């Protein structure tokens with residue numbers, strides 16, 4: 001559909017303003033301002049706002065008389081504003097909803113200063129219901145919903161704030177480090193997690209691999225609720241990807257399954273080669289490669305880095321059994337196509353090694369179809385330890401509480417379509433002066449730059465630690481920021497459907513240089529969903545290229561005829577996304593839209609869009625003053641302005657001191673289940689005594705240890721439907737702050 005001309009020209013001038021303001025040094029970092037809270041979790045709410053969550057801790061920023069652990073960051077100004085969050089969002093999972101709201105699941109009990117249990121206890125006395133100083137409530141069953149607002153809205157109104165009231169909306173069981181995956185009908189399945197937390201989700205020897213004496217939560221549930229069920233393994237923050245069939249690809253420890261969550265049927269897939277763990281705390285980078293017409297929208301999942309340390313080293317809930325900061329992270333990359341279109345058996349395929357080993361590396365899919373990896377460390381694992389390790393007391397840990405060492409501060413780009421042996425590059429990239437270790441995050445912004453924030457391997461705020469609580473955000477500019485001209489498409493839609501009539505987008509002649517026919521051939525239209533980022537993951541992150549054809553016009557403008565989303569909501573679940581138009585790999589700004597009908601439920605489906613044939617005009621050409629380019633700044637890093645002495649420290653660590661240590665663990669395992677009131681007051685410093693000491697564990701020769709690595713164990717075990725411990729608060733969707 002064409003827009004009337006005056007409207008077009010207005011849009012074109014707005015777009016032109018945008019494209020000229022985008023000049024930045026490709027491959028460089030710039031200051032992203034102060035996030036006020038440490039950015040453990042983030043998501044992009046719309047074209048104006050990024051929402052940030054931290055754990056409840058002693059941040060200086062205050063809100064309603066207590067330290068803040070929520071904030072909203074303005075994309076244009078880089079200014080953060082505190083937001084009130086009631087429950088402790090420590091290590092939640094999160095996902096979008098079909099209407100563009102975001103929801104987060106679970107967290108930690110209430111804690112106070114020093115990470116100690118909150119002043120008011122849950123019944124049983126092992127976990128906090130509330131803390132008088134930080135004023136956080138128990139978040140272990142919390143479900144928090146946020147309806148993203150923009151500058152035109154009243155941020156003080158309840159509809160722009162977090163809805164966070166476990167008496168109205170809560171999980172059926174306590175979950176910390178659960179996985180979350182959206183389904184094709186807009187539900188979210190919430191999978192596994194700890195009951196109360198720890199370094200890994202097991203005791204040792206591992207004699208009760210399913211529930212670990214009720215400290216592991218091997219169940220799954222749905223939001224909105226449907227029924228109960230479960231997972232297990234080295235399984236915190238399992239990696240989950242919805243497949244076109246509706247099954248969910250799940251990878252945890254070294255096991256892989258395709259899971260039919262409707263019927264709770266698992267189909268085992270091959271184990272991860274080389275014994276490399278990718279889930280927390282090994283924390284490899286993972287992503288679904290772009291879904292394109294060329295690959296027939298067949299998902300391929302890539303895993304890079306993590307750790308291949310022996311399974312014994314993972315220890316137990318309390319701490320690792322080895323000094324992880326001395327153990328190099330994996331450099332290995334593997335790809336798997338879980339549902340091959342040719343009917344062949346799914347298999348892991350060795351991919352190019354990363355340029356260096358990384359734990360806590362994070363893949364950010366870029367609009368041009370390449371993947372950026374940022375953050376992380378050369379050695380060790382995620383997590384922190386206030387308990388030391390089995391072999392080193394906390395006081396002997398060389399990097400404070402951090403279990404990782406050797407920050408990797410240079411991003412790298414992975415090109416999934418390049419020939420093997422040439423897929424990785426960091427040519428021309430600056431290094432960041434800021435280590436981004438445990439509890440860092442990164443997400444694609446609407447201008448196609450990448451926001452990087454957080455890092456806090458500390459139990460509470462510690463700005464003097466070797467790896468301190470970090471509030472400084474940075475923006476990284478991928479190589480396409482070297483382009484002098486970026487596409488400024490007109491007529492980007494606000495909603496898309498599954499199948500149905502195609503729509504038109506206009507590319508003005510000013511958006512490119514050279515032959516119009518060539519530019520049109522080199523144009524793609526993509527949907528990007530950055531997802532909910534935490535713990536080096538972007539839950540729900542997806543890139544989908546829409547089909548398109550074009551009509552080249554005599555004036556050099558190009559009319560793109562663009563297909564709706566393929567008629568299968570499992571390929572791109574309903575909900576928010578940004579649309580970008582790329583010309584020769586140079587993206588436009590992203591334009592916010594909603595895919596689907598905005599509702600939870602079966603999505604309307606129409607036949608796939610039918611596109612007209614291409615029409616070319618050999619004489620037409622673009623009018624941009626310079627051709628677009630994909631070059632980056634030279635290796636000297638012309639864009640870098642923030643080099644500091646920290647770079648020296650990092651160099652030393654990388655170069656051989658190799659490793660120093662960190663450990664830290666972790667937060668307490670508390671077996672008490674959350675119950676109503678009946679709280680009593682007790683001293684708050686007893687946390688570490690809840691861990692059984694090594695001498696209290698069964699001697700290895702008296703028990704047949706079951707290693708975590710067994711993949712014969714069913715990953716999903718239904719929980720008893722009538723389990724009365726699992727309180728379930730009934731609620732109605734219309735009572736929730738949906739738009």
Ligand SMILES: [Cu+2]
Pocket residue numbers: 090091439535
């Ligand atoms: Cu965490």
